[in-house]
Amino acid sequence: MSGKRQSAHPPYTYRDYKSSILRGPARDPVDLGELEAKQSSGAGVESRASLAGRFRPGELDHDLTRNARRGGEPLGERIVVSGRVLDESGSPIPDALIEIWQANAGGRYLHKADDHDAPIDPNFLGAGRNVTDREGRYRFLTIQPGAYPWKNHHNAWRPRHIHFSVIGESLAGRLVTQMYFPGDPLLDLDPIFHAVPAAARGRLIAHFDLGLTQPEFALGYHFDIVVAGSGATPRDDHGSGAG
Amino acid sequence: MSNEPCLLTPSQTVGPYFTLGLTPTRDETGFGPLITNEIRGDGEPITIRGKVFDGAGVPVNDAMLEIVQADGNGRLDAPEFPGFARAGTGEAADNSYTFKTVKPGPLGGDQAPYICMIVFMRGMLLHACTRIYFADESANPNDPVFSRLPADRRETLLARRVETADAVSYEFDIHMQGERETVFFSLADAI
Numbered sequence: 410m411s412g413k414r415q416s417a418h419p420p421y422t423y424r425d426y427k428s429s430i431l432r433g434p435a436r437d438p439v440d441l442g443e444l445e446a447k448q449s450s451g452a453g454v455e456s457r458a459s460l461a462g463r464f465r466p467g468e469l470d471h472d473l474t475r476n477a478r479r480g481g482e483p484l485g486e487r488i489v490v491s492g493r494v495l496d497e498s499g500s501p502i503p504d505a506l507i508e509i510w511q512a513n514a515g516g517r518y519l520h521k522a523d524d525h526d527a528p529i530d531p532n533f534l535g536a537g538r539n540v541t542d543r544e545g546r547y548r549f550l551t552i553q554p555g556a557y558p559w560k561n562h563h564n565a566w567r568p569r570h571i572h573f574s575v576i577g578e579s580l581a582g583r584l585v586t587q588m589y590f591p592g593d594p595l596l597d598l599d600p601i602f603h604a605v606p607a608a609a610r611g612r613l614i615a616h617f618d619l620g621l622t623q624p625e626f627a628l629g630y631h632f633d634i635v636v637a638g639s640g641a642t643p644r645d646d647h648g649s650g651a652g
Numbered sequence: 653m654s655n656e657p658c659l660l661t662p663s664q665t666v667g668p669y670f671t672l673g674l675t676p677t678r679d680e681t682g683f684g685p686l687i688t689n690e691i692r693g694d695g696e697p698i699t700i701r702g703k704v705f706d707g708a709g710v711p712v713n714d715a716m717l718e719i720v721q722a723d724g725n726g727r728l729d730a731p732e733f734p735g736f737a738r739a740g741t742g743e744a745a746d747n748s749y750t751f752k753t754v755k756p757g758p759l760g761g762d763q764a765p766y767i768c769m770i771v772f773m774r775g776m777l778l779h780a781c782t783r784i785y786f787a788d789e790s791a792n793p794n795d796p797v798f799s800r801l802p803a804d805r806r807e808t809l810l811a812r813r814v815e816t817a818d819a820v821s822y823e824f825d826i827h828m829q830g831e832r833e834t835v836f837f838s839l840a841d842a843i
Contacts, residue, residue, distance in 0.1 A: 417660035419777035426665075428775030431707035435829040438780065438838040444797045450761015453797065454768050455781065455839050457759070458720045458728050460736055464686055477681040499655025508686075510673025520669040522714070534683055536673040572667060574674060580720060581839040585772060585779060587664040604777050605662040612661050635658040637839075 417612075419604035426600040427561050454580075461578040462504035466538040473511075473551035477534030484530055485514025485552035487627035490615065493545040494575060496582065496638035501545025505577035507634075508538040509549060511570070516555030525557050550627065556595055568595035568602065575634055582636035589614045590630070663779065666772040668714050675716065675740045689739035693732075695724020695754030699821040700784065700811065703748050704741055704771065707829030713742035715773035717749050717826075719784075726757035726765075755786070755820075764791035764798060766809075771826060771836075780836040784824050788813045801835055808834045 421433025445453055469476045474483055490509075494502045512518050512535060515527035519535055533552060541547045554569050570587040577583075589596060591614055596602050602610060612635070621629025666674070678684035704715040718738045722728050728735055739749040756765045767784040785792055787810040792798050798806060811822035826834045 418663045421776065421778060421780070423777060426775070426777065429665075429777060430775075432712070432773055432775030432828055433777065434780055434833060434836050435707070436833055436836075438836045439801065441781075441797065441837040441839055444800050447796055447800070450759065450763050450796070453763065454720060454722060454728065454759065454766070455837075458735060458768070460720070463734055463736065466686060467682075470683070470686075476683055477679065479681065495655075495658050497658055497660060499658050506686075508673050510669060518669045518672060520672050522668050534672070534679060534681065536676060536683060538673070538686060572664075572670070572673065574666075574670075580768065580770075580781075583718075583770060583779065584661060584663060585666045586661055587667075601665060601777070605664075609659070609662045612659060613664065633658075634661045637660060 416606060417609045419606075423600065423604035426604055429604075456579065456581070458580055459578055460576050460580070461502065464506040464540060464576070466506070466540060471537055471539035471549050473533065473535065473537045473549065476537060478532045481532045483513070483533035483552050487550065488553050489548065489550055489621050489623060489627050489629040490571065490588070490632060491546065491548040491621050491629065492632040492634060494541050494547065494577060494634045494636065495545055496636060498638060500638070501541070501543070502577040502582070502636065503541055503543045503545055505541045505545070505547075505575055506538065507541065507547050508536075508574040509551075510536045510572045511551065511554040512557055514552050514555050516557035527555070527557065553590075561600060566595050566598070568593040568599050573634065575636055577636055579638060582638060584634065584636045586634070587613060588632045591615065591617055663777060665774060665777050666716055666779075668774045670714075670716055670772070671740055675738060687736065687738045689737050689749075689751050691719075691721070691734060691737045691751070691753040693723040693730060693735075693754050695756065696820065698753060698755045699819060700751040700753065700767070700824055701748055701821055702824040702826065703746070704773065704826045705828065709830070711741070711747040712773055713747045715741045715749070715771065717741075717772075718770040719751055719753070719767050720770075721753065721756040721767040722759060722765075724754050724757050726759050728759075758791060762791075762794045762796050764789050764795035766795075781839055782826065782834050782836050783809055784811050784822070785809045786811055786813065786822065805835050808832060
């Protein structure tokens with residue numbers, strides 16, 4: 410396992426997150442790069458496949474306040490969530506697909522497996538998607554999700570969060586994560602958040618951003634996402650040169 | 653303006669409710685799947701089917717699998733060929749997953765044909781990557797990656813061909829732990 414992974418990502422099994430115990434691989438992963446280094450035919454599918462730009466979300470897919478209306482507006486506090494997708498060198502990743510899903514304002518998912526006794530919002534699905542622009546920027550309009558209980562331990566509550574899935578240029582950069590909100594008292598008690606090495610946890614918390622906030626309409630939160638690059642030498646046209 | 657080096661965003665679990673955003677069935681408001689379990693393109697049409705077993709040997713009913721592959725000619729960039737699909741477990745009564753795709757061709761050199769698979773599920777804080785090789789391929793023993801795996805673990809990457817009168821399918825189970833634990837790869841350092 411590489412040093413980068415150890416410093417950013419949680420381990421496969423983490424004692425306090427009970428369902429990880431039987432589900433994370435027990436053995437260390439095999440380093441594919443090391444095996445492929447001896448390969449005469451060049452790299453394999455993992456490093457050659459390019460997934461950016463293959464997906465075209467619908468026009469309203471990024472607006473969770475409108476993409477599932479059934480004659481009314483969803484309840485709760487409207488928020489803008491925006492940021493950039495970058496690789497480790499700071500180069501933006503354009504055309505990355507970002508898919509999000511979340512609970513409604515009451516802390517309830519529109520999902521058959523969610524039996525939390527909180528109301529479903531008939532005008533809120535809780536799912537959206539968008540692709541990043543040339544500068545790696547994305548934007549969603551949604552509703553502030555509520556906290557909700559889960560059964561990991563007695564009186565366990567998940568901090569308010571939005572699930573993010575990112576499919577960018579390279580497979581090494583495939584990422585599924587969760588974005589949290591600043592100042593949430595439940596963060597200190599959450600084993601999923603705490604499974605992340607302490608130094609990296611803060612990267613999962615969005616920043617309140619008055620610049621993204623729309624007057625008389627919605628609060629703004631900024632959340633940048635950094636994914637592993639392809640490992641290739643950065644191209645000059647990524648904007649890291651002359652300017 | 654030069655770019656500053658950035659620190660990786662940590663991974664978190666896909667959780668129990670990923671179907672809402674990642675494998676939705678078409679909602680009456682119109683939000684449907686963007687990525688399905690089907691890949692169409694040049695090549696022999698095949699179905700890949702299997703289950704994901706946890707460390708207790710129980711089939712996982714909330715795993716999400718993604719596959720990335722070349723078409724039947726070994727091309728990753730053929731026009732209109734997405735080379736990417738996604739399937740969940742838990743929709744079928746036996747918690748199996750199904751992909752409908754084409755059998756990939758080899759990329760070249762010594763490489764045998766294979767499909768990359770990424771495994772996500774509630775309880776996994778970080779996804780895991782593996783490869784599906786085809787048990788009926790004579791190129792497997794010379795594949796630079798397959799042949800360098802410990803001999804007693806190679807079999808965990810072999811999909812078994814099953815032919816019926818009108819279809820070809822491959823069976824590929826994933827074992828997260830235990831004696832038959834599937835070989836998983838780390839890609840972060842792959843060049």
